[in-house]
Amino acid sequence: MSTARFDPTRSRSEPPASPVLDRRRFLGEAAAGACAAAPFLLGVVRLPAAFGQQPDGAYDASEHYYGMGVDPRRCIGCARCVAACKTENDVPAEPHFFNTWIERYVITEDDAVQVDSPNGGLDGFPPLTQANVERTFFVPKLCNHCDNPPCVQVCPVGATFMTEDGVVLVDDEYCIGCRYCIQACPYGARYLHPETHVAAKCTFCYHRLVRGQVPACVEVCPTGARIFGEVRGRATPLARFMRFNQIQVLKPHLNTAPKVLYANLDGEVR
Amino acid sequence: MPGYIYPNEFELQWGLLIVLYPYLTGLVAGAFILASLERVFNVREVQPTYRLALLTALAFLLVAPLPLLAHLGHPLRSHEIFLTPNRKSAMAMFGFVYAWYLAVVLLLEVWFDYRKDLVLWARNDRGVMRWIRYALTLGATDLSERSLRFDDRAGRVITIVGIPSAFLLHGYVGFIFGSIKANPWWSSVLMPVVFLFSAIVSGIALVLVIYMLTTMFRWRKVDVACMDKLAQFLFYAIVVDFSLEALDFIHRLYEAEESIQILSQMVESRLFLSLIVLQFLMGTIIPLIMLALVSPGLRKGGFVRLPPELKHLTYLVAAVLIQIGIFSIRWNVVIGGQLFSKSLRGLTVYKVQLFGIEGLAMSVALLLLPFVILWALVKVLPPWMDEAPGEAALAAEGPAAGLPSQG
């Protein structure tokens, strides 16, 4: 019955076969797939330039200004973003190095707030032990790519900086590893990379942006809790997100002007 | 789920080495300010400690950047701080403040102060020492009255420049911490001022200890007036330092911002020993009472009149306690500022390693190194007035000044 929507020719009277075991459909798809893939396999057609291992020269940083919207009400805490980020950016697998992580908030009726993020959310979240839970939710965290970044301000040598398109990056060939930026970040978004001994953090997957792709965490978020795009003007999903939601940022009193924008954020999140 | 720290906060970034750095620079600034008392403010009593204070400052200043260097992820890139300093970064100025203070203030002051003696010593020396001392004069061997007067005036000018420089050196270290708005334990306008006064306290206490011990080991008599004056200044400096710290503490408690809960929790648990016991009780209150009773700080001759030996022992104990207290202050600032999460929801722990580049052994070595350097400096540049070539030696040179010694 459910398969009827993508296969309207199929009769409703047919027994509801398990779709994966449906040999007829599998063969059909396999054939179609092979046909579609043939030109690539034969080397006749090349993949679009946007997908190369090297960025093409066409990217113009001055045309972009990136930000990310986060809607905690959509976050299911599956931590696919955390896993994808670790893979995409070669983040150390050990549990204390994260470019992005998921926090679970549990607020009980006595107004006690408990937060946890076991292995950044990667190991799942243990069952709640509290009675009288008032509200509970997940919040994805990452570098806020502040417009007024305290980490960039304090870097003594100019090894961390904001690019023209608004992304805060670390030059890992120039960083001296003094860790002042880690101290200056109010959000705990930076860490010292255990192998390269330089500061490391979320790059908004800059290497993907220049190839026209969204950051890996956005790509794999199954519920659309992360929305990526331009914070200025352009018609992107983020622009719509900013228009239709009330926007909050983390620790606004520090005047860091984050470009990671949260919709419907609970006041206990910090 | 007791308490929460951001996952990246699990590792403390600044360990024992960074505790050493403000401690060492504090000693430098304090010792220099003590030296300036004699030079600029004409406090004659502390004259026996003048050169010793200068050399102490120099020895500690030479070591001060080493802990910084050792904790860097890439020490070989440290020169970048001179090549491409970020003008907006407080830390970028370190290189320049340090270079200014070392080259323009301390080295020049020591050089002008010792030049005459270096020339005279070099004439009487044999072997390597003769050449070391001659090289240190940079070949400027003119001992004419005019030239010596120039030395004296130059030294004075440098000391006058040096006082704000010493304030800059250590106030700036305080600013490195005080300007971090992300950290409520650090972020405070009072931080540079508190650092400065605690620096003065620690510097005076250190010179007092070194002066007393070296004099004893040389079997000379300790200058009673000098010790009293040192103790008196030490007392005043602690009073100011303690008042500033109390002000900072009360201010935080009274404002009770959102961080107050986690900070109180931290002070009551993780920092109880180092802040309440070591810094407050042992490092401040007890020496304060000792000095108030014994030193001439409040009443000429002190409230409790002790025989000189016992009095000096009291000073010595107070000064050692103060050193422990000031080290605890540095610990409480540097480590304390990282023991709570910036989520303000949990505390973490700091475990000192025993060995390794950021371990305890390294820190102890770096604490002892200034004394080794000081020992070497004292060999080349004896600071004792009773060993300095007197006016007689200069007069004996007569018209032959500048020529090799006649023996």
Next chain:
Amino acid sequence: MRVGGSDYDKYELSFTIASQCAGSTSVHIRALMPRYSGSRFRGGDGPRMPQQVPRLVFVFAVALLAMVIARWYLVPDTFGDIGHYRAAAVDSIAARPMKYAGHQQCTLCHSPIQEARLASNHKGVRCEVCHGPAAAHIAAPMEVKPSIPRGRDQCILCHAFNPSRPTGFPQIDPVVHNPLTPCKDCHDPHAPEPPVVPESCAACHGEIARQKLVSHHASLECEVCHAAPVTHKSNPRSARPSKPTDRSFCGACHAIGDPRAAIPQIDLQTHGQPYTCWQCHYPHHPEAP
């Protein structure tokens, strides 16, 4: 050697400058002292610079020169081209390899599966969420194959019941929901609508069902208060169930006069006006005051 006081002042002036900005002073001093004749000045007469000054100026000049030369050689080429950083760093970060290829690339070969997925409740779940990073597969389609999760683990990451998940997100209890059976036996991951439209609302609304189960409303079926259109079960977001609209709905049981004495009853006219019942009482767990 005697020198007049005025000359001395001149020396001191020049010295002060020398000590502060040693780099450019030698010229200045020469201008002040036309008869200066090098560092040896024994013999001769007239105003001369103290021997110390040229020596120190020399030392400082050498140090500064060394610094300038070092800067010249050591500052990286592209430093400062755009801002206070190495412009080349941006390029090297941009050149890092991608591991997640992006769903657009998958479509090029696997369009039928993509179309099915895009028409299903998994339209937001892009290929690499379940199959992992695929850039290596795209670069070498035959040699490198992405993973195909066949057990329950991958599905449970999102669909195991967790009270912190948003209400309405389909969740099951993995312990009781067909344990040990791979999810794909019943649900096509590319079109995961359940093969049988769920009998029970609890299949998706587990959190509410669980709460209701321990409340005094346990005996009430969902349909007592909500009317769900048939299409809600197959396409939940397009046709939403109804909700009670006014106080009289709850009043049907809870207004004074109802014969069932065990039910708490209130005077609808006076109790809690002008609010609706569910502004204070949560209908799925009405014990809460």
